[in-house]
Amino acid sequence: MPDKERRMFNPMDFNSRELLVRERVTMALGSSLSLPEMLEATRAPLLEFVQADAMALCLMHVAPTLDFRWHVPGPPIPILREYAGIVDHDFLRAPILAQPEVPICDTQLLSREEYERTHIYQRSLELEPRLEHILAVLVPIRSGLVGAVAFYRHERSPFSSQSITALSSLTRHLSNTLGNCHAYRDLTARTQLLQELYQRKDSAFLVLEPPTHEVFRSSHATALLERWFTPSDVHASGLPHVLKERLDALVRMDADSRLGKTLWISNHEEGYRTCRFVELPAGDGPRQWALLLTEFPHSIPLPLHMQHALTSRELDIARGVLRNWSNGQIADDLEISGQTVKTHVRNLFRKLGVDDRADFLYQVAHLNRPV
Structure with missing residues (x-):
């Protein structure tokens, strides 16, 4: 099974050619704030870097209910058009939802015989192209919204550990880029800044x-x-x-x-x-x-879907963070240890897909704004 800790970028993991390809990927990720344009610009270097034949992005709203939309740069992948009917057969969905920013591939979950019996593999044989191997990772975008980036191989050649390392080194870039694309989409209409929003x-x-x-x-x-x-x-x-x-x-x-x-x-x-x-x-x-x-304002209520994602103790901790209390102040108020507060803070940030206190505050405030 994959390492549960997020792997940061280490140049020593790559040779000089791979580093040049990765640089092309990061440049392409910043080439446009239009999601379709960014995906198309990124597709070729990203497929080369991860060593895949095709890729797709699934944007998923996880609260209040789960819904999804696929974006496929390059040639179409017909099976994704009927994903709503096969979502319950997606053996990768639960593992990547449980471990954000950790790339997971088919060979880490199933034997070859088990994989070939899956509905997804059997259906891909009927529709083409064949999905001989799948590698996917979940990247947080903002609270309630995540992106699943999937890579496919059409020939029977499993994804290597180097492919997983390559994708791991890009997860934060993917998260940041998708967040920027959505923030920009919220602020633009046909590339023009929404003046109405900024009359506030x-x-x-x-x-x-x-x-x-x-x-x-x-x-x-x-x-x-x-x-x-x-x-x-x-x-x-x-x-x-x-x-x-x-x-x-x-x-x-x-x-x-x-x-x-x-x-x-x-x-x-x-x-x-x-x-x-x-x-x-x-x-x-x-x-x-x-x-x-x-x-x-300082008094920012926690959005309802965030409340539903947290335990009662995590809710207490979250409200303390929104009051701008330190871990020590929260610990004193709740009569628990500072280490316990630190653990709860880390867990609730992971559940809500936020990076740190500043990002948590920003996301909560943004979701409370009438736009």
């Missing part, structure tokens, strides 16, 4: 060409920044020092180093202030970045 006085966005050129700012951006920062906090470019320093650092980082560093959050007496940094797809000119600014 607690939201704004800036589009910048680093290091200092401002391309555009939405209504309320100036008022919001003036409320958040004093004149002495602002750089000559008009961007607050703290946001400019974060943007400058992100621009200098490679794709792996940026993971987990694209959300700035500040706890103010009036509420939480957040800035999400999104690298926009490359165009004809310099690469641009969008800075999405939002503020939320």
Whole structure:
């Protein structure tokens, strides 16, 4: 069975050619915030890197009820069109749901004889192409939404440990890219920013060409920044020092180093202030970045579907986190140990598909916003 711990990228796992292919994958993942365009750009280098013949992405809403939609770049895979009728026969679905970010393949779960008796394999023989081997991984996107990325081989040649290692090294990139695509979809309609969404006085966005050129700012951006920062906090470019320093650092980082560093959050007496940094797809000119600014009140209720995913004790812990309490404060309030709180926090973040406290706060606040 696969290692349950998430494997981070280690350059020593790959030779020079594989590292070049992986670089092409990460570049393609940032080539577009349109999901279909991103998948098509990523398909060739990703199939080469994982050593597969075909791939597909299944977007699944897991709350309040399970539903799914398949996206298949390249030639169609007919069996996926009737997935609703065979979902109960998908032997990989439960294992990957149980172990997010851990790639799992058919040979780790079934013998060859067992696999050939599965409904999925038998149906693929009828529909073509033959799905001789399957490798899949679940990547969190945001609370209640996950993506299952599946790879297929049409010839009888099992996925190797190197294929699993290759896919493991990309899971956080896939999660980040799918999250950006969905965030951008929420903010755009036919590639135009939804001005209606940003008429709210607690939201704004800036589009910048680093290091200092401002391309555009939405209504309320100036008022919001003036409320958040004093004149002495602002750089000559008009961007607050703290946001400019974060943007400058992100621009200098490679794709792996940026993971987990694209959300700035500040706890103010009036509420939480957040800035999400999104690298926009490359165009004809310099690469641009969008800075999405939002503020939320301290009293953020936990969405109902999140409540249903947690135990009663985890709910107590989650409410403490939303009050911005430290693990020690939560432990004192609930009269339990700090280590127990730490374990509960880790478990509830895993269940909800969030990275850390800042991401948890951002996701909860985003889901509570009327848009």
